[in-house]
Structure formats: C-alpha cells, structure tokens
Amino acid sequence: MRRKLPVLETDLRGDACGGERRDAAESRRRILDAARTLFDERGVDPVNMYEIGREASVGQGTLYRRYEHKGALCAALLHESVTRFSEEVRVHLEEDQEPALAQLEYFLYRLAEFNEKNAPLLGAIRDAAGGGRRPEVYRNPFYRWLNETVVVLLEQAVAGDEVPSLDVEYAADAILAPLNIDLYLFQRHELGMDPERITTSLSRLVLDGLRGAREEHGKS
Amino acid sequence: MRRKLPVLETDLRGDACGGERRDAAESRRRILDAARTLFDERGVDPVNMYEIGREASVGQGTLYRRYEHKGALCAALLHESVTRFSEEVRVHLEEDQEPALAQLEYFLYRLAEFNEKNAPLLGAIRDAAGGGRRPEVYRNPFYRWLNETVVVLLEQAVAGDEVPSLDVEYAADAILAPLNIDLYLFQRHELGMDPERITTSLSRLVLDGLRGAREEHGKS
C-alpha cells in the first residue's frame, strides 16, 4: 500500500503571491536581499529591523507592512528550504516500503539535520514568538505539517501492529518536543552534544520505547 | 535502599540574601509587591517594567539593578513556589518505596501540575529568554534540578533492571521536553487538551515505552 502523507500547506502570506503590484514585489525582493546580506555578514541575532529597512532602502512602514516582525521575515527567508525539505521527506516516505517506525526514525533524523542547518533562523523565529505571539510556533504550517506527518506514521504503526494503540495526537507533539530549537541549541552548544548523539539517543528512546511497548502488551 | 535525590540549588541572585543594605531590601520588597499587585490586576503579559517601577516608586536604574529583565523578576516571584515544589517532591521521592519508574510517573504528574498552576509566570520567563539569553531557560537551577532528578530516577531504573541501559543524560531532557511551557500552553488553550489527558498520555508514552523497551531487550 502506497502511503499518503500530508503536504505542507503553502503559506501565501509572507511570500510572493500573484496579485502583487510591481513596486511591492520590488520592495519585498529588496527586503529579503538586504536581510540575507546582513545576516550573512553579521549573524541573525545582532541585526535589527531598522537596519534591514535601511539596507533595503525601504521605510519602516513598508518593511512592517510586508513582515509583521523579524520572525515573519526569517520565516520567509526559510520558506524555500522548508518547502524543499518537506517535499523531499514526503516523497521519500511515500516511495519507500519500510515499516512506519523505521520511517519515523528517518523523519526524526532529517528533522534534526534541518535544525542543525537552519539553527540561526529558527532561533530568531522562536525569539519573536513571545507574549501574544506565543502560539505561533506551534500553529504555523510547518509545525502543523511536522505534527500531521508524525500522526500519520504513528497511525500506520498502530494499524500495522508495530506499536500498541496510543494517543497519537499527543504522542506526535511529545515526540517532536525534544527537537525544539531551544533545547537543540542548548544541547549542541552548551552541553556539547554532537548531532550524531542527539539523533541516535532520540531514536533509541522513541523507537525502542514505542516498539518495546508493543512487546509488553503482546506478552501480557 | 533510601534514594538520594538532588536538592534544588538555592538561587542567591534575585532574592533576598543576607548582606543587603536596608534601602536595597526595601526596594526589592516594593518591586516584588508592585509586580504581584499589577500581575494580579491585569495579568503578567500586559504589564511592563516601566509600570512596575512606577507602581513601586523606584527608578528604572534601581529596578534593573535588582532584576536584569522581566524574566528574572518573574523568576524571583516564583522562587517560593519553586522551592516548596522541589522540596515536597524530593521528600516524597526519597521516602516512598516505589520502583523508579513509578516515581518518574509521579514526578511528571507533579511537574504538569506545576506548569498548570504557574503558567503565566513561566510563560513570561520564557518570553524574556531570547537572543543572547536563549540558554537561560535550560541553564537555570530549576531546570537543572528537574533534569538531575530525572537522571537519577532513570539511573535507578536501569540499575533495578526496570529499563535497558540508555543515554540517561539525553533521555532526561527528552522526557522533560514535552512539558515545556510553550507546548503545554498550546495544548491546553489552542488544542483544548485537559491536564488529565496530557499527564496520562505522556505517562503512557514515556513509561510504557521505557518499560516495554526492557521487555524487548530481555526477549532477544
């Protein structure tokens, strides 16, 4: 049976959509270029919105009309990577024939890799999500896609009797939580763990755990 | 064997320590009182540091000398609750005779309860931890205590052959991650999960998982 996995909902806000005036498109391009340039030069955290506006030769009003806050701008910069990532992973998962749990392992491995590669932007996105924006981290299309993909894989694992039935909605969040960018960065840079250790230990914990749980249930 | 569990390292910065001048102690008290009053009246998020200073009749300089940022102030307000919580939990775990995994379940239950009760302050603490302060959430004494306690319980579970050997340092972080305040609040208020579901599902996932893994290893 070919698996059917969720597709990342393309986020129209915050990236070029069709009916956009020429000057607006131009501003957007200039803003994104400026941000990329400054981020490359000096890193993401130390660059502020005012500077980006100036580098882009665009007023504050224009800047904030396009991107509500720095997190939204960073999300737009990440848009291409996110799309590519989700498509690659989705196609891989739909095409290969491995059992659902093995696919989940692959998924977690790829997600850790994504964290590693995009840590600065992901960190900035999280930083911008405080106060009233706190839910955005979990409400955005990318996280929803991550969650739904894990849900589908877990459902298949349950259906295929790889694991006992469980609260898959909750489990999906719980399994993704250890890879949240704050913890990931802390483990990488403060605790000095390498990516290998993180992915290996997480996989063992989650997969042996889920798998093992079936054994126990099967036994009793 | 009586278990020996870590004690929360008392955080001397940010709360009354002995050698403090009378006027300084007075300012601190006024600041904390003002913050409590305003937070009670209008919630944590909408109150800013300027207002707290004004309500406390204390200059900005004095305010920030005591508490580097709003997160630190909130942490100080939480200090008493945190101390009480950690002591209650530690004493309970040291006194009862249950196997380590059952104790871990108790621990997670109590932690979820703590999240529930202190959500607004915990949220504000997290919000203040952006950019250069990002690691603080995981570096502070409370999180270190949570982590170390889980490490000890896992080590005992391994020693008692309740679970197979595993990377306990990593596992502790991973097990705590699903209860991070952002995710917790999202599940509670955006997804509409109730505390019961969160604790039950987490326990089943983690404990059946860990337990089950032993079965499998024992089997092969």
Add this chain to the structure above:
DNA sequence: CACTCAAACGGACAACTGTCCACTTCTGGA
C-alpha cells in the same frame, strides 16, 4: 559625631520595535 566610600538611587537617554498617516504610485477602465 564626623568621615568615608561602597552601595544604591533615579531619571535622562539611547536603542529598538511596531504603528500611524499624509503623501505617492500603480493599474485598470472609460
């Protein structure tokens, strides 16, 4: 009590975010 100085104070100010609005420009239709 007088003196000293480390500690504490407070308010001005610099930095940054995000909003507002008067003005300009693009686009499609007559």
Add this chain to the structure above:
DNA sequence: TCCAGAAGTGGACAGTTGTCCGTTTGAGTG
C-alpha cells in the same frame, strides 16, 4: 490618454526595554 481609487510608501513618533552616570544614602570606623 486621463482619471479614480486601491495599494503602496516612508518617515515621524509612541511604547518599551535596558544602560549610563551624577547624586544620595547607609553602615562601618575612629
């Protein structure tokens, strides 16, 4: 081509955080 008005623009400004620094105060010492 001209016009109307929707869409876009920029920069001033308000709100908030966090720093700086000249002034004041408390506590120990002689």
